[in-house]
Amino acid sequence: MSETRVLVVDDSRMMRTLITSALEEIRNITVVGEADGADEAREKIAQLHPDVLTLDVEMPGMSGIAFLEEIMTTRPLPVIMFSTRTTEGTGDTAEAKRLGAIGCFPKPVGPPDMMKKVIEDVAKCIKTEREAELTKAAAAKDDGPVPPIDWNGRPLLIGCDSSGLDALKGFLTRLPDNCPPTLVALQNMDMGAIYALLGELSGKVKPALEIASDGTTLAQGKIYFSPGADKHVVLDTWPGGHCRLMERDPVGGVRPSASLLFASAAKAAGEEAVGVVFGTGGEDGERAASVLGEARSHAFNATDDGYRLKRGEAVQAVSASQLAIEVMRACGK
Structure with missing residues (x-):
């Protein structure tokens, strides 16, 4: 670097x-x-x-x-x-x-x-x-959209703090319109900032964008964002899962918590989940990647030189320009 x-x-x-x-x-x-x-x-x-x-x-x-x-x-x-x-x-x-x-x-x-x-x-x-x-x-060299995928049934979970927003936006603009059901926990972001983010992404992102609510059924081709910083977001079951909102204290100083979201996905989907942590993440982000990787799901998180994919004991380096491609590969047959 x-x-x-x-x-x-x-x-x-x-x-x-x-x-x-x-x-x-x-x-x-x-x-x-x-x-x-x-x-x-x-x-x-x-x-x-x-x-x-x-x-x-x-x-x-x-x-x-x-x-x-x-x-x-x-x-x-x-x-x-x-x-x-x-x-x-x-x-x-x-x-x-x-x-x-x-x-x-x-x-x-x-x-x-x-x-x-x-x-x-x-x-x-x-x-x-x-x-x-x-x-x-x-991205100036490799900024093309990822081709449509033959979805393998895995949900995509994302945790992001304020320092990771640019990377998150670049990632979402590359996703195909038939991306896996995607649930995003925006750490400590209020509704004003979230609406501003959605406005910025409008017209640049192929999948549909939606603010999650309690009980929202997650569907392919849609990206769901946490509704402010008052509640945590979790996945209740999989397949056919729903977003659930939890009234609970912040975890590691953040709400919604990426680690709670990823832990719920590990419990609901076991090995069949994919998660990405954008930004520093702090202790909560580190726990999120760890809990999903230890469940032998695909867990991507930022490093000094790009990203790291962890699945069980296996660890693989992923360049920033290849992240969207590798994540969609993990979600495709």
């Missing part, structure tokens, strides 16, 4: 040093510069052309949220937000994601284990975004 160049923006010199030192310990990530606010950041972006920006929410002068909006309007760039308040469910997080931030994280302060976990999650988010960019580049 090629080097990812990061610009760190924070009004605290100590925090800039902490974030920079931590990120530079991660392979293939290089911090190319630092800025103490929006004015200096504009200059550094023009000079250094970073691949990713980390941005503090609570900066003096122009706030991080206001600067994020400016960036997305004038010169779109992958941005990760840091704040004492950017935890799931806060207004800062919702607004940052609405504006286009690829990730929102608490500042890496506190006990060493907590700091390490935050930086590891940030590193995964950065690498996933970089992978999405490489996917787009590869």
